[in-house]
Amino acid sequence: MIEASKSGTVVLIENLDRPTFLRAGENLDEHLGRTLEIIRHHLSMVFHRFIEDGVAIKLGATKLQPWDPFLKAIATQLPSERLHVKKKAIVVTLTCCRTTRA
Numbered sequence: 226m227i228e229a230s231k232s233g234t235v236v237l238i239e240n241l242d243r244p245t246f247l248r249a250g251e252n253l254d255e256h257l258g259r260t261l262e263i264i265r266h267h268l269s270m271v272f273h274r275f276i277e278d279g280v281a282i283k284l285g286a287t288k289l290q291p292w293d294p295f296l297k298a299i300a301t302q303l304p305s306e307r308l309h310v311k312k313k314a315i316v317v318t319l320t321c322c323r324t325t326r327a
Contacts, residue, residue: 276291
């Protein structure tokens with residue numbers, strides 16, 4: 226997999242299977258699965274702009290999908306409003322996000 230790439234960066238995370246990371250009575254496979262999911266979610270959030278711009282980030286064989294914590298894809302910018310406070314003008318612009326409830 227790495228040999229097929231002409232260029233790139235590899236980030237190696239080690240020791241996730243060490244007892245210091247395990248919770249009492251936790252199965253190693255469950256621990257690793259949960260830890261990888263946490264890492265996947267975090268990297269998808271931190272690097273969402275790069276992923277959206279076409280940078281491929283993989284965790285193992287799985288290509289990460291961008292997750293925008295600001296929800297810009299579903300945000301609506303409302304018209305700006307000019308307020309006057311103590312004889313000074315302030316321009317206020319609001320952005321609202323549509324949310325779904327479970």
